[in-house]
Amino acid sequence: MFLIKKSEVLKLAEELSKTYAVYGPVVEKESNQTFFVRPDSIGDIDLDAPIPSQPPKHTVFPQIERIFHYSYDKGAKRAEIIADFKPEPKALFGLRSCDLNGVQCLDRFFIGQEFTDDVYLEHRKKTFIVTNTCVKPFKQCFCVCTDSGPSAREGYDLNMTDLGDEYLVEAGSDRGKALAEKMGLKKAGSGHLEAKKAVVDGSISRFESIATDNKAWISRVMNRITTGFIKGEIWEYIGNQCFECGACTFVCPSCSCFNIEDVNRKDSSTDRLRSWDSCSFEGYTRMAGDHNPRKPVEDRRNKRFFCKLSYSQSKKYLRPGCVGCGRCQWVCPGDIGLPNVVTYIRREITSR
Amino acid sequence: MNYKAGVCNFCGTGCGHILNVEGGAVNGVFALQGHPVSKGRLCVRGWHMHELLRDSQRIDSPMIKKNGRFEKAGYDEAISLVAKKLGEYKNPSSEIAFLASPRSSNEDGYLLMKLARSVFKTNNISLDSESGHRNSLNVLHRGTGMAGMLGSLEDIKKAEYILVIGTDLTRQNPIIGSEIHMAARAGSKVVTVGSKLTQIAKLSDVHLQLKPGSKKVFLAAVAKSLIEENLHDAEFIQKHTEGFDGFANSLGSLSHNDISSITGLGLEDIKTVARDLATAKTAMVFFTSGISGLDEDTVSYIYNLFVIAGKIGKEGCGVNPVTGICNLQGGYDMGLAPDLLTGFRPISDKSAAKSFSDAWGAGFPDEPGRGVYEMLADKSSGLKALVVVDHDESIVRQAEAIKKLDFVVYVGSFENPFAEYADVVIPSAAYVEYDGTYTSTDRRVQLSRKKTEPAEGVMPAWRIFTGIAEKASARWSYSSPADVMAEIAKLTPSYSGISYDRFSGVGGIQWPCDGRRPEGTRYFRVDDAASKIKLAGVTGSFKTMRPSGEYPWLLMVGKANHFWHQNNLMKRTFIPKREYNATLLLYPKGYVEISGDDAKKLQVRDRWPVNIVSQYGSMKVAVRVSDEVRSETAFVPYFIQDMITEFLLAHNELIIEQGEDAIIPIRIEKV
Amino acid sequence: MCEKGNCENTNRAVTIPEIATIDEIKDEIEDVKTFYLSFDDKKLDGSFRIKSGQFIMCTVFGAGEFAVSLPPSPENDRFHISVRKVGKVTDALHELTAGDKVGIRGPFGNGFPFDEIKGKNVVYVAGGIGLIPLRSSIVHVLQHREDFGRIILLYGARSPKDLMYEYMIEKWQKIDGFETFISIDNPVDGWKGEVGFVNQLIEKANVPAENTVAFVCGPPVMFNNVIRDLMARGLKDDSIISTLERHMKCGIGKCQHCAIGRTLVCTDGPVYTYRQIKTLGEQI
Incomplete structure (x- = not known):
């Protein structure tokens, strides 16, 4: 455990930028919206900025990317596959705890299953992670319900907590510790840990009642979704409100x-592109030829919430798929973000 | 910072988005939380803007057709040729025409208009969507002086009562659909009126599923009921409007029996609408206003109903036509019509016309021109040369007439089958490659800033038009789109307060923006009208298409999910294209939606073929059994090329005449 | 390549295809062709091991990639795929000629049981091109004829010209103790086999209920009827085995296009017992 003066905290990011492409929360000036991006200069990183509007998953799983390219000369019968995919090592600086949990879900899903996704692994393997405790919740946050915040518990190299004039810096890995030592950071004592606890408790106490109130309900709803004991009408009600835009998927960590x-391409080579998709789209499960096993929109909604809130999917993530960031609630044209879905199911349970 | 705020360029909603620009390419898109309309939402199209902007099927060099084959050429050569050829026509008023694009920026549109009029001396300039939105603007302009939405999308939540007529807004302008849905959840009463059980219908409090083609009768019936029950806003009418008595009298011919038999609705349903509309403090009405909007008479009834209910001229109220293309509203604002100058002023307005010729230092014909489609259809029009800007493939429908022309120019960004018909093709930059303003459906002028560089040597349209003008010896000296906007502002009262340095932050400025309202105008106010608000003249005719013994079904023609504007843009994306193709996989030759009961009667099942027979033609399509249509009504989406050519073209006039409500009496036969 | 996709012996990424050459193309029934393939990297010919019931991801250069089941037996068989034209990518494959290259990733998926069913009666029930994914297991089981009880093939197609691998079935029929029952939906001149739907062959063949596994593959309606009749005969839901087809993009359990309820067809499947299929929680 170390301490760093608030005014000097970005020196950590400066140091990281010597080895890594540093990403952090930056407020875009025209829109006043926070993004988790590579800043033009490290000084643009704003650790007090609201939770980034987009999760940091694009840093390890971009919206669209070329995973390899190839060319085929039909006349000469010559095929060439060029696998030149080499993303640069990244440091994620000032990550919120919910978003770290999101990255961990992706890790366990892409790397921890039967197959390792080598594209994801390339992005992820050298990533250095510095988390930032949320001293207060933002609009629609509910990480307290999904056990993913407001402070990170594991999976970081360094975890920072704003104690007022200085940040408490906890090392979660050897290289995190090495960096702190290299920077010559002051050692922190047990009093600082207590101060951190007070900050976290204070943060928790400031969550809106809907979030704290729903805490127990998330697990009850998970139980229901896993066992399938939810009336078809509920899914139909939710499905009718789905605009099939895909936003919930795109903003989900x-x-x-x-x-x-x-x-x-025009030069007669071909790019193999990988891009975000969403199970809310009708064409998503459609097979060549015709048969679409999952047709009505309520089935597809059902699928997504199953993915976020079921034990069977949790086995892959080693936690619920929902990390409580609340972004799906911001972006949903149909007002069926996950918290609302939980409310509808909860309403059904209590009305029985 | 690689994320740059901008304006989504698909439909007329004008949502804010933010593009991820990396290495000179657009690699992602994200929703803009602070945008006053979209508030952090995008639809399926908007979420895939980057897929379109990455498309490599761009035109990368000017081309000139020589001996029937295209040869690459320099800009200078291509532009000189266009200037020279167009300058040679002796009777430009009949020989030259310009087809403008509702996707062009205001600046590009304005300069094309100026090019046509001041340089090549023709008023033959038009937008593709001649019928739909123009009908709405005509009615609103005559009545209030404001040729645009009377309310604002920002204020949807302030409307206690919301009427949605016809279109499925959740598909066509999803974020407007979302705002209405959110308003409903917050307590507004939402009523939809249409012949299909659409998603917006499912999301509303009440859906009145009337017989196809009877919207006008329904609206007249509500107005009649309002007056009969003395629920009209007499004080408002007396103080602020004129023409009430004439309108009230015209409703007399509508009998209660007719109302029920034509609409298929109960009188009580209609009375409820009238009562709810009257008692709500605020109310808005939304209707589609795109390529196939409502006919002018129906729009007049919508407008009159809201005027006599006292639901225009104040916050949370308004008659709101919804455009389907990003700058359709701006196109009319910029005078892209044979008879209009900017700001919807008629060319016949002598003092307005003079202000233009003075400012331009060049005159133009005082007689209105003709629309391009009208000229192409008229074999004796004398048309010889045509300039087409960035157009949907629908123009290919006019291929035969276009092939006969002497000289055709195409200016556009993407490869397009139409380009094959041109003699000169000039590539233009895509909208993220230069600055431009776009006016969305609620009169919101928004600046879209340059985010990426165009391919080497590719020019934005405003430079191309300037180049052509200068080759034709006009002295245009614009160094940026901002200069063009300065000229627009000078010549257009409703844009007079707008300039590029006024655009900061997000959300743009709603016109009229002038000395009186330098911050712009969110909604129409009673005292905005120069004189009293006029009720629209109506035909008083309630003839409707009725099924007959031989053709007992009414066929509706309309849009389908994910299909959007002939798919010219959507087919350049991956995900929206897949969604579109998903429908095609099941119904490769198109489909006709009929109800489950009717399918039973016909003894057909989903995807079985049937013949659709009308007085004018027939086609074979697959059946799609749907709970969205009622018995004895059927629906075909006009989204498949074969269907358009084979069947619907035979009904072209019927469809153009009727607009969105196009109804064809048919019979359906099992194959 | 190895059975698990992340190949220790080639050290190549699971998302990158290997290049293979089409050595020969054989026209099967209408819209179906068989492509005989060999890897350009000769080292792979020895290490490319498959299990019956697995599938590969095949890239048609310039068109895209699709998932396709593997019909060859794991032992002593030529590497090939049989593909029906159903969309953009398979259409492009059908345009290729011998000598053209394709890309191959895999094999992927769990595969059919083999050692576990030794000593049992084996019944194959196929409809139309549903025979393609079963071919691998049929040939493998016949190669080890002595390890199994009765071996029965019940095969139905719309008409004689829709029968897949007819020439092979004739060869197999010569194998001692291999019982085949073949039917077409409607009678045609010159047809000597059975007429009717394939489920009607179950009784005809006197399919044993005890110590029997059934492999079923075909279109949904046929599948449901066959399952119903097999169960009625006394087969247990865990001795009825099928292979599912789904829209797939990655083959390695990541893209999630093939998710059915809680399972991913590409990694948990494509082979499932009927007992599992019933509990997937979604329409198949």
Whole structure:
């Protein structure tokens, strides 16, 4: 455990930028919206900025990327596959705890299953993570319900907590510790840990009642979704409100569905592109030829919430797929973000 | 910072988005939370803007057709040729025409208009969507002086009562649909009126599923009921409007029996609408206003109903046509019509016309021109040369007429089958490659800033038009789109307060923006009208298409999910294209939606073929059994090329005449 | 390549295809062709091991990638795939000629049981091109004829010209103790086999209920009827085995296009017992 003066905290990011492409929360000036991006200069990183509007998953799983390219000369019958995919090592600086949980879900899903996704692994393997405790919740946050905040518990190299004039810096890995020592950070004592606890408790006490109130309900709803004991009408009610835009998937820190397209370029080579996809789309499960096993929109909604809130999916993530960031509630044109869905199911349970 | 705020360029909602620009390419898109309309939401199209902007099927060099084959050429050569050829026509008023694009920026549109009029001396300039939105603007302009939405999308939540007529807003303008849905959840009463059980219908408090083609009768019936029950806003009418008596009298011919038999609705339903509309403090009405909007008479009834209910001229109220293309509203604002100058002023307005010729230092014909489609259809029009800007493939429908022309120019960003018909093709930059303003459906002028560089040597349209003008010896000296906007502001009262340095932050400025309202105007106010608000003249005719013995079904023609504007843009994306193709996989030759009861009667099942026979033609399509249509009504989406050509073209006039409500009496036969 | 996709012996990434050559193309029934393939990297020919019931991801250069089941037996069989034209990518494959290259990733998926069913009666029930994914297991089981009880093939198609691998079935029929029952939906001149739907062959063949496993593959309606009749005969739901087809993009359990309820067809499947299928929680 170390301490760093508030005014000097970005020196950590400066140091990281010597080895890594540093990403952090930056407020875009025209829109006043926070993004988790590479800043033009490290000084643009704003650790007090609201939770980034987009989760940091694009740093390890971009919205669209080329995973390899190839060319085929039909006349000469010559095929060449060029796998030159080499993303640079990244440091994620000032990550919120919910978003770290999202990255961990992706890790366990992409790397921890039967197959290792080598594209994801390339992005992820050298990533250095510095988390930032949320001293207060933001609009629609409910990480207290999903056990993913407001302070990170594991999976970081360094975890920072704003104690007022200084940040408490906890090392979660050897290289995190090494960096802190290299920077010559002051050692922190047990009093600082207590101060941190007070900050976290204070943060928790400031969550809106809907979030704290729903705490027990998330697990009851998970139980219901896993066992399937939810009336069809509830899914139909939710499905009717789905605009099929895909936004919930795109802003979800743990959603990882993707699409693959081979795109022919003008120079007669072909790019294999991988891009975000969403199970809310009708064409998503459609097979060549015709048969679409999952047709009505309520089925597809059902699928997504199953993914976020079921024990069977939790086995893959080693936690619920929902990390309580609340972004799906912001972006949903149909007002069926996950907290509302939980409310509808809860309403059904209590009305029985 | 690689994320740059901008404006979504698909439909007329004008949502804010933010693009991820990396290495000179657009690699992602995200929703803009602070945008006053979209508030952090995008639809399926908007979420895939980057897929379109990455498309490599761009035109990368000017081309000139020589001996029937295209040869690459320099800009200078191509532009000189266009200037020279167009300058040679002796009767430009009949020989030259310009087809403008509702996707062009205001600046590009304005300069094309100026090019046509001041340089090549023709008023033959039009937008593709001649019928729909123009009908709405005509009615609103005559009545209030404001040729645009009377309310604002920002204020939807302030409306206690919301009427949605016809279109499925959740598909066509999803974020407007979302705002209405949110308003309903917050307590507004939402009523939809249409012949299909659409998603917006499912989300509303009441859906009145009337017989196809009877919207006008329904609206007249509500107005009649309002007056009969003395629920009209007499004080408002007396103080602020004129023409009430004439309108009230015209409703007399509508009998209660007719109302029920034509609409298929009960009188009580209609009375409830009238009562709810009257008692709500605020109310808005939304209707589609795109390529196939409502006919002018129906729009007049919508407008009159809201005027006599006292539901225009104040906050949370308004008659709100919804445009389907990003700058359709701006296109009319910029005078892209044979008879209009900017700000919807008619060319016949002598003092307005003079202000233009003075400012331009060049005159133009005082007689209105003709629309391009009208000229192409008229074999004796004398049309010889045509300039087309960035157009949907629908223009290919006019291929035969276009092939006969002497000289055709195409200016656009993407490869397009139409380009094959041109003699000169000039590539233009895509909208993220230069600055431009776009006016969305609620009169919101928004600046979209340059985010990426165009391919080497590719120019934005405003530079191309300037180049052509200068080759034709006009002295245009714009160094940026901001200069063009300065000129627009000078010549257009409703834009007079707008300039590029006024655009900061997000959300743009709603016109009229002038000395009186330098911050812009969110909604129409009673005292905005120069004189009293006029009720629209109506035909008083309630003839409707009725099924007959031989053709007992009414066929509706309309849009389908994910299909959007002939798919010219959507087919350049991955995900929206897949969604579109998903429908095609099941119904490769198109489909006709009929109810489950009717399918039973016909003894057909989903995807079985049937013949659709009308007085004018027939086609074979698959059946799609749907709970969205009622018995004895059927629906075909006009989204498949074969269907358009084979069947619907035979009904072209019927469809153009009727607009969105196009109804064809048919019979259906099992194959 | 190895059975698990992340190949220790090639050290190549599971998302990158290996290049293979189409050595020969055989026209099967209408819209179906068989492509005989060999890897350009000759080292792979020895290490490319498959299990019956697995599938590969096949790239048609310039068109895209699709999932396809593997019909060859794991032992002593030529590497090939049989593909029906159903969309953009498979259409492009059908345009190729011998000598053209394709990309191959895999094999993926769990595969059919083999050692576990030794000593049992084996019944194959296929409809139309549903025979393609079963071919691997049929050939493998016949290669080890002595390890199994009765071996029965019940095969139905719309008409004689819709029968897959007819020439092979004739060869197999010569194998001692291999019982085949073949039917077409409607009678045609010159047809000597059975007429009717394939489920009607179950009784005809006197399919044993005890110590029997059934492999079923075909279109949904046929599948449901066959399952119903097999169960009625006394087969247990865990001795009825099928292979599911789904829209797939990655083959390695990541893209999630093939998710059915809690399972991913590409990694948990594509082979499931009927007992599992019933509890997937979604329409198949």
